[in-house]
Amino acid sequence: xxxxxxDIENGIIIxxxxxxxxxxxxxxxxxxxxxxxxxxxxxxxxLKEVPxxxxxxxxxxxxAFMKLQEHNGQLxxxxxxxxxxxxxxxTKLDSLFEVxxxxxxxxxxxxx
Amino acid sequence: xxxxxxxxxxxxxxxxxxxxxxxxLLDMVISYCGKEMGFDEETIDQINLAVIEAxxxxxxxxxxxxxxxxxxxxxYLSEDKLxxxxxxxxxxxxxxxxxxxxxPENFMKPCGRGIFLMKAMMDEVExxxxxxxxxxxxxxxxxxxxEIGDLSR
Numbered sequence: 001x002x003x004x005x006x007d008i009e010n011g012i013i014i015x016x017x018x019x020x021x022x023x024x025x026x027x028x029x030x031x032x033x034x035x036x037x038x039x040x041x042x043x044x045x046x047l048k049e050v051p052x053x054x055x056x057x058x059x060x061x062x063x064a065f066m067k068l069q070e071h072n073g074q075l076x077x078x079x080x081x082x083x084x085x086x087x088x089x090x091t092k093l094d095s096l097f098e099v100x101x102x103x104x105x106x107x108x109x110x111x112x
Numbered sequence: 113x114x115x116x117x118x119x120x121x122x123x124x125x126x127x128x129x130x131x132x133x134x135x136x137l138l139d140m141v142i143s144y145c146g147k148e149m150g151f152d153e154e155t156i157d158q159i160n161l162a163v164i165e166a167x168x169x170x171x172x173x174x175x176x177x178x179x180x181x182x183x184x185x186x187x188y189l190s191e192d193k194l195x196x197x198x199x200x201x202x203x204x205x206x207x208x209x210x211x212x213x214x215x216p217e218n219f220m221k222p223c224g225r226g227i228f229l230m231k232a233m234m235d236e237v238e239x240x241x242x243x244x245x246x247x248x249x250x251x252x253x254x255x256x257x258x259e260i261g262d263l264s265r
Contacts (some may be wrong), residue, residue, distance in 0.1 A: 008132045021164050022135030052157055053137075054164050055229055059222030066220065083157045091225055092214055 003031050011042035011110055013078075013103075020053035029060045036064065041073045042110035044103070047080040058093065065097065074110045077099055120195070120239045122148075128167075130175035130200075138167050138185065141219050145187050145194055149255070159194065162233040165226040166198040166249050173188035174200025176249055192255050193235075199248040202242040 001018035012035050020028055033041065043064065047053075065075040076098040080088070087093040101107035119126030126141055128134040142163050167183060175181040188195040203218045211218045213225045231237050236252035 007262070019136075021139065022168075023132040026132070045161060046166065052160060052164075052166060054161065055223070055225040060177060062220065063222045083161075085159070085231065087130075091228070092219070 001027065003027065003034070005031065007040075010040060010109075011044070012040050013044045013046055013048070015046040015106065017049040019040070020052060020057035025056040025060060028057060029063075032060065032064045033103055041068070041071070043068065043073075043075045044078050044100075044106050044110060045075065046078040046103075047084055050076065050082060050084060051081055053087070054069060058087070058091065062096070068105070074098075076106055076109055078106050115179030119261075124185075124189070126187075127166035127187040128171075128182050128185070129179040130171040130177055130183055131179050132168075132171065132177070134163055135167055135171070139164050139200070140194045141185070141187065145189055149189055149194055151194075151253070151255070155253070158233040159196075162230040162237075162251055162253075164197055165230050166196075166251065168232040169205075169226055170198050170247070170249075173205065176202070193254045196251045196253075197248060198244040198251075202246045204246045205239070206241065207239045226265040 001016060001020055001024035004015040004017070006013045014031065014035070016028070018024065032043070045061065056065070061075070070093050077100070079101050080099060085094070088097065098109060100109060115214070121178060128137055131213065132142050139160055142160045143156060146159060151159070164248065167185065169181040171177060175183060184199045186197040210224055210227055213219065213221070213228050218224055230251065234251045235254050235257040238250045240248045240250070
């Protein structure tokens with residue numbers, strides 16, 4: 001899995017490319033923790049190029065969501081593939097995460 | 113140990129050391145099995161997720177990430193279904209001890225969704241436990257199975 005980050009003002013877009021399984025979950029967790037510790041207020045997680053993520057990856061995203069929420073921050077998902085949308089639906093996590101399909105709307109949401 | 117006579121055309125056996133980095137091998141084998149059997153891409157992804165969840169449980173919870181211990185996978189390919197067995201060397205595990213991840217008390221927890229997803233993605237999931245021989249999971253995906261997400265099975 002490849003991770004690209006782009007800092008914007010007090011937040012960050014984390015672009016992921018590849019399956020988030022096995023040891024790549026720890027890599028994602030570390031990236032997010034580092035950014036949270038540096039004080040970001042929002043995260044846009046770009047899932048456009050993620051064909052599969054396991055429950056550990058979901059757990060990592062939930063933990064980040066909760067930590068940001070404690071500080072009135074936000075974590076939103078950008079352009080997830082159908083498989084990911086199905087998993088979010090089955091686990092009812094689609095009621096927790098805001099999902100956007102274009103970066104402009106996602107940025108407006110986290111900056112508002 | 114789940115004992116069963118299985119009518120199959122092909123059998124694949126995989127034994128991997130209990131480290132996260134080897135999970136990718138499951139992805140490769142499932143992709144191969146799925147294409148060989150004529151499953152569509154969406155169904156292959158469902159099987160992949162279920163086997164990766166079971167494999168991660170075997171490595172992490174069963175074998176406690178000990179690379180000296182192996183997690184074993186058997187894949188039986190037949191005309192109408194794929195059967196997968198996953199076995200660890202742990203102390204046994206009771207799947208009923210895992211709470212419902214949709215319940216309010218568990219919903220925000222970052223863990224506890226693996227078995228739930230396995231049941232949602234596969235047509236059959238069966239656990240067998242033994243104190244001396246670890247945990248074995250049998251999962252079945254039929255060529256003409258149910259839609260995903262039916263947890264009444």
